[in-house]
Amino acid sequence: MDVLAGERMITYDARGLVEPDDTVPRVSEIDGDRAVLDAKTLTTRQINLELRWLLYQEGVRDVTVLNPGAKHSLGVGILTRCRITFDGSLGYFGCGLIDGPEIHIKGRVGWSACENMMSGVVTIDSNAGSLTGAAIRGGDLIVKGQVGARTGIDQKGGTIIVLGRAGSMTGFMMQRGRQIFCGDVGPGLGDSMYDGTIYVAGRVKSLGIDCVPGEWNDSDTELIERKFRIYGLGSPPAFQKFVCGKRLYNYDNLEPSERKLVL
Amino acid sequence: MCGIAGIIYRNGDGQHTVGHDMTAMLQSMKHRGPDSTGYALYGPASELVVMRYKLADANDPRDFEFAQRLEHHKADVEARLRMLGAKIHEIEKETGYAYRVTFEYDGELKAITDVVEDVPHAEVLSLGHSLEIVKDLGDAEQVAKQYRLDGFIGTHAIGHVRMATESDVDISGAHPYWAYPFGDVAVVHNGQLTNYFQWKHRLERSGHRFQSECDSEVIAVYLAEKMSEGHSLEDAMRESLEELDGVFTYICVTGDALGVAKDEMAAKPLVLYEADDIVALASEEIAIRAIVDHEIETWDPYEGEVMVWTC
Numbered sequence: 001m002d003v004l005a006g007e008r009m010i011t012y013d014a015r016g017l018v019e020p021d022d023t024v025p026r027v028s029e030i031d032g033d034r035a036v037l038d039a040k041t042l043t044t045r046q047i048n049l050e051l052r053w054l055l056y057q058e059g060v061r062d063v064t065v066l067n068p069g070a071k072h073s074l075g076v077g078i079l080t081r082c083r084i085t086f087d088g089s090l091g092y093f094g095c096g097l098i099d100g101p102e103i104h105i106k107g108r109v110g111w112s113a114c115e116n117m118m119s120g121v122v123t124i125d126s127n128a129g130s131l132t133g134a135a136i137r138g139g140d141l142i143v144k145g146q147v148g149a150r151t152g153i154d155q156k157g158g159t160i161i162v163l164g165r166a167g168s169m170t171g172f173m174m175q176r177g178r179q180i181f182c183g184d185v186g187p188g189l190g191d192s193m194y195d196g197t198i199y200v201a202g203r204v205k206s207l208g209i210d211c212v213p214g215e216w217n218d219s220d221t222e223l224i225e226r227k228f229r230i231y232g233l234g235s236p237p238a239f240q241k242f243v244c245g246k247r248l249y250n251y252d253n254l255e256p257s258e259r260k261l262v263l
Numbered sequence: 264m265c266g267i268a269g270i271i272y273r274n275g276d277g278q279h280t281v282g283h284d285m286t287a288m289l290q291s292m293k294h295r296g297p298d299s300t301g302y303a304l305y306g307p308a309s310e311l312v313v314m315r316y317k318l319a320d321a322n323d324p325r326d327f328e329f330a331q332r333l334e335h336h337k338a339d340v341e342a343r344l345r346m347l348g349a350k351i352h353e354i355e356k357e358t359g360y361a362y363r364v365t366f367e368y369d370g371e372l373k374a375i376t377d378v379v380e381d382v383p384h385a386e387v388l389s390l391g392h393s394l395e396i397v398k399d400l401g402d403a404e405q406v407a408k409q410y411r412l413d414g415f416i417g418t419h420a421i422g423h424v425r426m427a428t429e430s431d432v433d434i435s436g437a438h439p440y441w442a443y444p445f446g447d448v449a450v451v452h453n454g455q456l457t458n459y460f461q462w463k464h465r466l467e468r469s470g471h472r473f474q475s476e477c478d479s480e481v482i483a484v485y486l487a488e489k490m491s492e493g494h495s496l497e498d499a500m501r502e503s504l505e506e507l508d509g510v511f512t513y514i515c516v517t518g519d520a521l522g523v524a525k526d527e528m529a530a531k532p533l534v535l536y537e538a539d540d541i542v543a544l545a546s547e548e549i550a551i552r553a554i555v556d557h558e559i560e561t562w563d564p565y566e567g568e569v570m571v572w573t574c
Contacts, residue, residue: 070548088558091549107558110548111532127562130529148563149529167529168566186566187527 024053033061039074040067047074055082072110075103081120092129095122098139111148114141117158123231130167133160136177142231149186152179155196161227169208171198180224182237190242199224199239207242214243264426265453266295267438267533268545269514270554271419271521271574277307282407282415285422288543288550289403295546296424299437300406301398303449303516306417308393311352311365312372312446315388316340316379319360320433321400333360339382344368347378357410361388361434363395373444377472386435386474391446393417393518398437418574419521421514423451430476440480442487443472447518450486452479453546454511454531462507482513500524500569514544522571529566536561542572 025046028037035054039047047065054060055078062083068074072091075084081100089107099118108126117136123144130148133141138158146164155174165183171190177197184202191208198211199220220241228236268288272279285302306313318336319329341364344351350367357363368375376387389396397410403424407413423438430436442448456462459478462485467473471484482503489499500515500522510530515522523544525533534548536559543551548561564570 070552072547072549089548089552089561091547108548108561110534126560129532129534129563146562149566167563169528186529 022049024049026050026053028054028060028063030054030058030060033059034064035060035062036064036066038066039071040069044071044073047071048076051075051078051084055080068107070107070110075101089126098122108145114139117141119158127164128162132162133158136160140227140231142233146183152177155179159227161231161233163233165202168205171196171211172208174198178223180227180239190244192248193244195244198242200242201237201239204240204242210245210248211242212245214241216241264295265438266292266424266546266550267421267451267453267512267514268292268423268543268550269419269421269451269516269521269523270541270543271572272541273572273574274540275418275574277418277574278416279418280413280415281305281417281420282412284554285420286403286407286412287553288545289422289424291553292424292545292547292550293402296426297402298427298432299398299400299425299434300403301396301423301425301437301439301451302406302412302420303389303394303396303422303439303441303451304412304415304417304420305393305447305516305518306395306415308518309365310367310392312349312368312375312390312392313363313365313395314375314379314390315357315361315363315395315397317361317386317388317434318382318384320435321358321360322433323360336382336385337362340364340379340385343378343382344375347374349375357397358399361397361399361410371444372446376444380472380474387441387443388434389441389449390444391448391518394441394447394449394516396439396441396449398423398434398439400432400434400437418519419516421449421451421516421521423453429455429478435475436477438477438479440475440477440483442483443474445487445490448483448487448490448515450479450483450513450515452482452511452513454509454513454526456481456507456509456511458508478509479513482507482511482515486515496520496522497569497571500571504567504569512546520571520573522569523564524569525564525566527567529563533564534561535564535570 028035064085068088070089070091073093075095077097079099084103086105090109092110094109096115101120103122105124111129112131115134117139119138123142127145128143128147133152135154136158137156142161149167151170153172155177157177159178161180163182166185168186169188174196175194180199182201187206188208190211352365355363438451439449456478512531512533536543
């Protein structure tokens with residue numbers, strides 16, 4: 001279409017933010033219930049559509065994605081039990097909103113990996129960015145390198161295990177679940193946490209508001225030994241335990257209008 | 264949101280396609296900021312002073328006298344340079360409104376800027392012996408094509424894609440910022456400064472000028488002021504962590520160094536790749552992968568970190 005004089009042709013992609021291609025590329029090599037997908041020349045949307053096609057329609061249970069190239073939002077919203085291997089690094093929001101898969105990422109992930117995971121296992125061989133495991137509700141997330149800031153922010157369940165160090169505000173506002181850090185953690189650990197447990201083997205730079213040392217018991221030892229055994233992480237180091245001090249709990253206080261009714 | 268990127272080659276021979284590399288990095292982060300794109304590129308250090316300036320914006324209304332006025336102002340800039348004793352070598356018209364001029368000059372750079380910027384609508388974008396700042400509206404490929412940056416050879420570069428939040432979409436509001444009146448220092452920034460007005464007023468009282476309403480400009484001038492007091496780049500950046508409030512990750516470059524600083528909350532992203540021959544850093548790993556085509560080991564710097572590399 002020619003540009004009319006005095007008018008600028010604006011298409012839906014004027015700001016370059018929309019990825020229009022919505023056909024499944026069907027380029028994977030399928031062998032029984034296994035498949036290999038080379039993502040080198042595919043867009044984010046094509047890769048995710050291909051994964052859905054393989055897992056939901058072709059009955060594939062084990063997919064290897066080659067050359068993910070640190071693209072954002074790969075492997076999101078997978079809601080079935082399966083095994084996915086990313087042979088490289090992912091960008092932001094990798095493997096978010098998943099329920100069930102067992103995912104192995106052989107490289108690094110950017111911010112907000114596994115955000116809102118419901119169940120499943122994600123193993124990351126290298127480092128992870130900030131907000132790793134944000135708001136997860138279940139499943140296990142294992143990072144073998146180091147993580148950025150605010151790991152497990154708003155966590156509502158599941159377990160996050162980090163073998164390296166972690167940044168500031170780790171466990172910020174966590175509500176349930178467990179976090180296990182083998183390295184040092186930054187300032188503001190467990191700031192404003194509601195509940196849940198944080199285990200740290202390294203040094204803690206400072207505790208956040210209302211995060212206090214907890215009392216160790218047998219179930220803590222059992223949990224850590226079991227998780228280390230399942231994921232082959234060797235013998236666990238000695239951990240300190242941190243929980244919520246519950247000084248910020250004001251749930252029993254009635255609103256002024258309600259108090260009038262009761263009294 | 265904004266995206267920032269930096270690249271520095273460590274072997275020091277100065278023969279690298281930094282213009283092409285930076286375009287690839289910035290284009291892959293277009294989604295972080297589609298409003299404008301800017302580059303601070305370092306070519307081989309020269310005896311001559313290189314100045315980039317603009318006399319109008321891409322989206323300025325073009326009235327009947329626009330072209331005539333531009334010619335008049337351009338002649339005025341040249342006359343003023345000669346008046347200050349500069350011996351002009353070459354003037355290149357990069358676009359209809361932006362120019363690159365090289366000249367022999369051994370006086371103070373501040374005098375050049377003040378006198379040139381006295382011409383209506385003139386803004387000095389960069390001044391120094393190796394720094395060249397190029398910024399305009401549009402994405403990286405558009406700007407690189409417009410200013411023919413693909414062939415730019417040098418040692419290091421930083422770049423910025425902007426999503427405007429607190430000031431206008433125009434060249435003055437685009438990054439990088441040159442650290443007036445210091446030659447060869449530039450800054451790109453991702454974030455917001457909350458004590459911007461305090462610092463702006465403080466620096467204005469000590470004689471610095473601000474060309475934009477953008478909070479990021481204060482970082483460049485702040486660092487320049489500190490370095491003029493005798494601080495090293497790294498020390499100046501460390502002090503900035505205490506004295507500048509807000510959320511930020513910024514990259515500062517000088518003639519032979521590139522430094523990055525991250526605020527104490529680690530609120531803004533940065534991914535770092537360090538190899539023997541190159542250090543590349545960007546808001547997203549995808550930008551680094553635009554110039555390195557194999558799997559790499561990268562990591563996020565932590566809160567309150569300052570790092571400096573030299574070429």
